[in-house]
Amino acid sequence: MINTIILLSLCFRFGTTYPKEFARRCGHVHLTISASQDTNLELNWITDCTPPDNIRPDYIALYHYxxxxxxxxxxxxVKIRASDHxxxxxKTKIKFGQPWLPGNWEYRDSLTRADQGPHCYPYWIASIKGNDIIDTRCLGIQPTWMNDNRMQIGxxxxxxxxIPGTHNSGAYVGVPKILENYILNQDRSIWTQLVHGIRYLDLRIGYYENDGFYVNHDLVRITKVVQIFKEIRxxxxxxxxxxxxxxFHRFPYPSNFNSTLHEKFVSLVYDYLGDLALPPGGLQVGKGPTLNEIWAQNKNVIICYADKAIARENYWxxxxxxxxxxxxxxxxxxxxFLSRAIKEHRVTLNPMFALMAELTPQPIDLFFRTNxxxxLANDVNRKVTVWFRDEWARDVNIVATDYFLGNDIINVAIEANNNR
Structure with missing residues (x-):
C-alpha cells in the first residue's frame, strides 16, 4: 500500500518544475468517487488556461501507482484523451467500493495507534503532455491535516x-433499501469521514421511548448515537x-423534544465526550479562539447545541x-444563495457558520421518485469543488456537502488554509 500523498500539486517536466500557478490551472488533477451506488472512480482536471501559458494535457490517466x-x-x-472531454x-468504470483505510486507520475498538500524516489508496491520477508529466495526485486520507499544518494555521x-464538513453526517446507513436514496446523505461512517479529513459533523437527534437516542434525518431514525460518540472519541x-x-443542529423527534429529554441527552453526550469538550467561556467572542489557543487547553471537541437555553445551562x-x-x-x-450568504452573514452568538453546499429534493421529487x-450530489459536487477552490477559498468557514468523496473540498480547504 502506498503511504505518501502529494498535498500541493507540483508539475514536472524532465525534472524541471513548472511555475506553481500553472498547477492551479491546466492539468491540475484530482480523483473523486461517484455518489451513485456504483462508487465509480472519477477523473477531474482543470481546463481553464490563460494564453500564452497554454500547458494543456494531452492525456489523463489512472494508475495503481x-x-x-x-x-x-x-x-x-484508464487513459483518455483530454480534448475529448x-x-x-x-467517470471511469472502476469501482472504489468500501476499501480498508490505509495507514492503520481501519476502525476497531482495540486500535491504539495509527500512522500520522496523509496516506494514499492505490489510485493515482496523472495529467500528461507528450512524454512529460504535468501533475499527479492520489486519492487519499488526511487524518491529521490540522496537526500536519499547525505551523501555517495555528x-x-x-x-x-x-473547515470541511458533511451534511446530515450520521445519515449513512440503517434505513430500508427503498428509503436510502431520499434519506441517506452520506455513504461513509462517521469514523471514515473523520479519517478522510472531515472536521464538522452535522447531527440531528431523535428519541424513542424503548430504544433511546438515534441520529435522525427529519422524522426517520437511522442509527444509534452511542456508536457515533465512540468513533469520535x-x-x-x-x-x-x-x-x-x-x-447537534436539530431535535426533530418527538416534536415536543422537551427539557427533560434535552437533559437526558446532554448527560449521555457528557458521559462519552464531556472530558474532550472545549468549554466556550469567553471564546465565542468575534471569530473565536485561535487553533493554538484551543490546542493549549487539550480539549479539541467543540460541541454546538441547537437549544440556546440548554447551551447556557451547560458550561461546556x-x-x-x-x-x-x-x-x-x-x-x-x-x-x-451561497454567494449572498458569504457576503451577508452576520455575527451570531457562535463565531462559526456553515454553508450547506448541497441540493435538496422537493416534495414533488419524493412523489415521482425523481432527483x-x-x-443531486452528482449534479453539484464537481461544481462545489470549483466554486470554493477558485472563487470563495478565502471567505468561508464551514462548508458541508453530501457524499463528500464526490468533491475535493477537504484538499481545497487544506490548501486554502495554508494560503490564508
Whole structure:
C-alpha cells in the first residue's frame, strides 16, 4: 500500500518544475468517487488556461501507482484523451467500493495507534503532455491535516478557518433499501469521514421511548448515537490535535423534544465526550479562539447545541451554529444563495457558520421518485469543488456537502488554509 500523498500539486517536466500557478490551472488533477451506488472512480482536471501559458494535457490517466516514482511505465488502468472531454471530467468504470483505510486507520475498538500524516489508496491520477508529466495526485486520507499544518494555521481563529464538513453526517446507513436514496446523505461512517479529513459533523437527534437516542434525518431514525460518540472519541484519542466541531443542529423527534429529554441527552453526550469538550467561556467572542489557543487547553471537541437555553445551562456547550441552507434542487440557485450568504452573514452568538453546499429534493421529487440525494450530489459536487477552490477559498468557514468523496473540498480547504 502506498503511504505518501502529494498535498500541493507540483508539475514536472524532465525534472524541471513548472511555475506553481500553472498547477492551479491546466492539468491540475484530482480523483473523486461517484455518489451513485456504483462508487465509480472519477477523473477531474482543470481546463481553464490563460494564453500564452497554454500547458494543456494531452492525456489523463489512472494508475495503481505514482507515475513519477516509476522508471518504466506499466499500462494504466484508464487513459483518455483530454480534448475529448472539454469539461475536465471523466467517470471511469472502476469501482472504489468500501476499501480498508490505509495507514492503520481501519476502525476497531482495540486500535491504539495509527500512522500520522496523509496516506494514499492505490489510485493515482496523472495529467500528461507528450512524454512529460504535468501533475499527479492520489486519492487519499488526511487524518491529521490540522496537526500536519499547525505551523501555517495555528494562529488562525476557528471562525476564519476553512473547515470541511458533511451534511446530515450520521445519515449513512440503517434505513430500508427503498428509503436510502431520499434519506441517506452520506455513504461513509462517521469514523471514515473523520479519517478522510472531515472536521464538522452535522447531527440531528431523535428519541424513542424503548430504544433511546438515534441520529435522525427529519422524522426517520437511522442509527444509534452511542456508536457515533465512540468513533469520535477513538479518533480524538488517536489524533489529539485535530479539532472536531460536533453540531447537534436539530431535535426533530418527538416534536415536543422537551427539557427533560434535552437533559437526558446532554448527560449521555457528557458521559462519552464531556472530558474532550472545549468549554466556550469567553471564546465565542468575534471569530473565536485561535487553533493554538484551543490546542493549549487539550480539549479539541467543540460541541454546538441547537437549544440556546440548554447551551447556557451547560458550561461546556457552545451556542447554536448558524447554517445557511438554500433548500433548492437547482445548481445555479444554490450558487447564488451561497454567494449572498458569504457576503451577508452576520455575527451570531457562535463565531462559526456553515454553508450547506448541497441540493435538496422537493416534495414533488419524493412523489415521482425523481432527483434523489445521490443524483443531486452528482449534479453539484464537481461544481462545489470549483466554486470554493477558485472563487470563495478565502471567505468561508464551514462548508458541508453530501457524499463528500464526490468533491475535493477537504484538499481545497487544506490548501486554502495554508494560503490564508
Amino acid at each position: 505514482n507515475l513519477k516514482d516509476r522508471s518504466e511505465e506499466t499500462p494504466p488502468l 472539454p469539461s475536465g471530467y471523466y 494562529t488562525q481563529k476557528i471562525g476564519n478557518l476553512f 477513538k479518533f480524538v484519542q488517536l489524533a489529539p490535535k485535530e479539532i472536531i466541531v460536533v453540531d 456547550l457552545w451556542q447554536p451554529l448558524y447554517q445557511h441552507w438554500a433548500n433548492t434542487k437547482n445548481v445555479d440557485t444554490l450558487k447564488s 434523489n440525494l445521490r443524483k
